[in-house]
Amino acid sequence: MTILDRYITKTWLRLLILCLCGFIGLYLVIDMIEKIPRFLRAGADAVDILQYFCWKLPEILSRTATFSILMATLLTLGVLSRDSEIIAMRSCGISLLKISLPMLMLGFVASILLMLNAELLLPYTYVQTERIDRVKIKKKGDNLTFKRNNIWFRSESLILQARLFEPATRTLSGVVIWNVDAEMNPVSRIDADKALYKEGQWILNSALQKNFLTPVGFETKSVAMTAVDLKLKIEDLQVLDRDADNMSILVLKEYAENLKRGGYQAYRYYTLMHTKIATPFAALIMVLLGIPFALRSSRSGGITMGIGASIAISFAYFVVNAVLLSYGRSGVLMPVVAAWGANVIFMLGGIWMSMSVKG
Numbered sequence: 001m002t003i004l005d006r007y008i009t010k011t012w013l014r015l016l017i018l019c020l021c022g023f024i025g026l027y028l029v030i031d032m033i034e035k036i037p038r039f040l041r042a043g044a045d046a047v048d049i050l051q052y053f054c055w056k057l058p059e060i061l062s063r064t065a066t067f068s069i070l071m072a073t074l075l076t077l078g079v080l081s082r083d084s085e086i087i088a089m090r091s092c093g094i095s096l097l098k099i100s101l102p103m104l105m106l107g108f109v110a111s112i113l114l115m116l117n118a119e120l121l122l123p124y125t126y127v128q129t130e131r132i133d134r135v136k137i138k139k140k141g142d143n144l145t146f147k148r149n150n151i152w153f154r155s156e157s158l159i160l161q162a163r164l165f166e167p168a169t170r171t172l173s174g175v176v177i178w179n180v181d182a183e184m185n186p187v188s189r190i191d192a193d194k195a196l197y198k199e200g201q202w203i204l205n206s207a208l209q210k211n212f213l214t215p216v217g218f219e220t221k222s223v224a225m226t227a228v229d230l231k232l233k234i235e236d237l238q239v240l241d242r243d244a245d246n247m248s249i250l251v252l253k254e255y256a257e258n259l260k261r262g263g264y265q266a267y268r269y270y271t272l273m274h275t276k277i278a279t280p281f282a283a284l285i286m287v288l289l290g291i292p293f294a295l296r297s298s299r300s301g302g303i304t305m306g307i308g309a310s311i312a313i314s315f316a317y318f319v320v321n322a323v324l325l326s327y328g329r330s331g332v333l334m335p336v337v338a339a340w341g342a343n344v345i346f347m348l349g350g351i352w353m354s355m356s357v358k359g
Contacts, residue, residue, distance in 0.1 A: 001359075004089070004098075005100075005101070005102045007142035008076070008099065008102045009102045009106065010104065011076050011079070011080070012072055012073065012076045012103055012106055012236075014192075015071075015072040015076055015107070016068060016069060017096075018072075019067075019068035019069075019071045019072050019075075020064065020065065020068045020169065021063070023064035023067065023068055024057070024060050024061065024064055027063070027064060028053060028060065029054070031053070031060075031169065032053065036049065038315070039052075039137050042137050042138055042139065043270065044136065048132055048136045048137055049137075051128075051132055051166045052129055052132045052133060052137070053083075055125045055128040055129045055132065056125070056129050057125075058117055058121045058122055058125045059122060059125065059126065059129075059246070061117065062114060062117055062118055062122060065110065065114055065283060066114075066279075066282045066283050066314075067286075067310065067314050068282045069107060069110055069286050069287060070286035070287070070289070070290050070310050070313060070314060071307065071310040073103055073107075073286065073287050073290035073291060074290045074293065074294045074309050074310055075307075076103065076294075077290075077291065077294035077295060077334065078294055081234070081294070081295075086099070086295070092170055096295060098236075099138055099289075100291045103287050103291060104284070104287055104288065104291075106287070107283055107284040107286070107287030107288070107299050108284050110283045110284070111280045111281045111282075111283045111284045112280070112295070112328060114279075114280035114283055115135070115277070115280040115281075118276055118279070118280060119248050119249060119276070120248075123240075123246055123247060123248050123251070151163075151164075151165055152174070153230070153232050155179055155182070155229075155231040155232060156231070157177040157179055157181055157187075158177055158180075158228070158229075158230060159177070159180060160175070160176075160177050160230060160232065161175070161176045161178075162175045162176075162195070164175055167334065169193055169196075170196065170197045170198075171195065171196050171197075172194065172195040173193065173194050173195075174187065175191070175192045175195045176190070176191055177189070177190040177192075177204075177228060177230075177243035183297045186212050187211075187212060187213060187330050188209065188210060188211050188212060188213070188256075189209070189210045189212070190204060190208070190209050190210075190226075190228070191204060191208045191210075192204040192205060192207040193205060193206050194206075194207070195228070199228065201227050201228070201230075202227065202228045202230050202232070203225060203226070203227055203228070204223075204225065204226050204228060205224070205225055206224065206227040207222070207223045207224075207225075207226050208221075208222055208223075209221045209222075209223060209226075212349075213335045244259065244339075248276075249273055249276050249277065252269055252272055252273040252276065253273055255269055256269035256270050256273060261272040267328060267329055267330065267331040267335060268329040270328075270335035271325060271328035271329050271335040271338050271339055272329075273335070273337050274328075274336045274339030274340065275325065275338075275339040277339070278339040278340045278343055281343060282317070282321075282342075282343060285343050285346050285347050285350065286313070286314075286317075288347060288351070289346050289347075289349060289350035289353070290309075290310075290313070291350075291354070292350060292353035292354040292356070293309055293313070293353060294309070296308065317346055320341075320342045320346075321341075321342035321343060324337075324338045324341040324342055325338050325339070326339060
């Protein structure tokens with residue numbers, strides 16, 4: 001690495017750290033204003049609140065890193081242009097590609113680190129924040145357990161086991177409900193293909209009831225539709241749906257394939273799975289896009305230009321990405337196209353702008 005490469009790298013990293021600290025701090029302040037009053041009303045102590053926000057830092061980092069990287073790139077080149085350092089480098093015969101190469105390499109490294117954060121760190125830290133919020137702060141029992149795609153829940157004498165939950169239709173499939181006595185001996189059992197949450201209760205369709213309190217064997221009765229008094233709210237089951245954003249790629253893939261085998265549409269989860277791969281590389285795309293944008297505006301470079309351009313580019317990327325992902329989740333676009341579409345569009349825009357910059 002040459003002296004010039006080290007100088008550009010140090011400048012970029014210094015500005016990136018400043019941007020990250022600023023955005024993470026702003027995110028934390030807003031999150032604390034929203035959640036701390038609720039935590040205090042629930043009787044949470046200071047240690048639990050502190051642990052909650054500490055465990056949430058990797059998630060905040062993943063949400064603010066791309067914007068911070070774009071702003072650091074624009075500010076780096078803006079400051080260099082303002083101080084005429086770009087002109088000095090060009091007069092010494094240094095190409096724009098040579099000037100940009102350290103930032104491109106840093107953007108690639110940042111993308112890999114963000115992917116590792118999303119795949120290895122985020123699933124674990126998300127579980128910790130949910131555990132602190134649910135058990136320590138809200139003082140709720142840890143009744144709901146997700147193991148692979150099987151859902152288990154106990155409500156007094158009833159034990160529910162369901163194979164899959166589909167949040168979009170608020171439906172459980174492959175349902176078995178056991179009624180047990182105080183010694184955990186089975187009293188009755190209900191098997192149903194589906195259970196629909198409607199008006200605060202679970203409605204079982206095409207249920208088969210078995211009563212074990214008979215002198216010999218058990219009695220069987222078929223019921224077209226019946227309601228079950230389970231203390232299970234739809235919000236509890238939606239933990240799985242919210243958790244999907246913080247699942248690992250392999251877990252998402254397994255869940256989507258199980259949904260598909262069960263006859264359900266899994267566009268949302270396949271799109272989210274590909275998004276988990278595509279989103280970290282948005283950091284590299286932002287560097288690729290930010291470099292020619294800053295160089296084309298070198299005469300008006302500086303902090304003001306960098307901040308304004310960062311906001312504009314990030315907003316445009318967010319809108320395009322959100323629209324494409326919505327098409328992917330609904331099945332209009334292939335999941336891989338929806339997840340990578342914004343990256344490809346903005347990458348092509350960055351390449352076109354790079355070709356139009358005078359070398």
